[in-house]
């Protein structure tokens with residue numbers, strides 16, 4: 699049997715990361731958070747580099763996650779993510795990741811639509827703006843970041859609008875994706891639902 703791919707897409711702070719890590723741990727799959735690739739390119743532009751050159755030179759082994767998880771880097775990521783040449787430079791790495799592991803979970807915005815349209819399981823994880831802002835606010839303030847809930851909500855909305863409104867691989871569920879709305883779900887139930895969907899195809 700060939701590689702088994704789980705595609706997990708959705709807007710910012712919907713729970714994709716937690717669900718992806720849990721599914722990967724449950725089935726012994728490798729996990730790639732593709733948002734980190736765009737964040738790394740965004741961070742490089744904040745440091746003065748040109749976006750497309752930075753995307754072509756990207757070295758995922760050298761990522762500093764703490765730096766990449768900040769608000770300004772998230773906004774810069776969504777700006778470079780609208781550039782077709784940046785997206786094109788990152789496609790091969792993502793597809794190769796899915797191919798070289800017996801099982802892989804990739805999470806992002808366009809995994810089920812563009813990167814791995816043949817994925818065995820496609821989930822679109824979402825939640826209301828307010829719930830996502832609340833979760834991201836608690837996460838960031840818990841790490842000592844100086845943020846307000848209103849500021850986080852505004853940032854998420856700006857990023858989602860840019861991600862869904864762009865021409866290149868816009869944020870949207872694949873036709874064959876199962877939507878998991880976690881607005882009224884605790885994270886344990888969301889994980890259980892995702893694990894059950896994967897188990898059913900495994």
Ligand code: C5P
Nearest residue numbers: 732733736775776779806807808857861
């Ligand atoms: O998932 P995360 O919030 O880390 O993603 C940061 C940004 O990277 C997103 O707002 C989006 O613009 C971009 N992105 C993307 N396609 C992906 C993953 C992330 O365009 N597959």
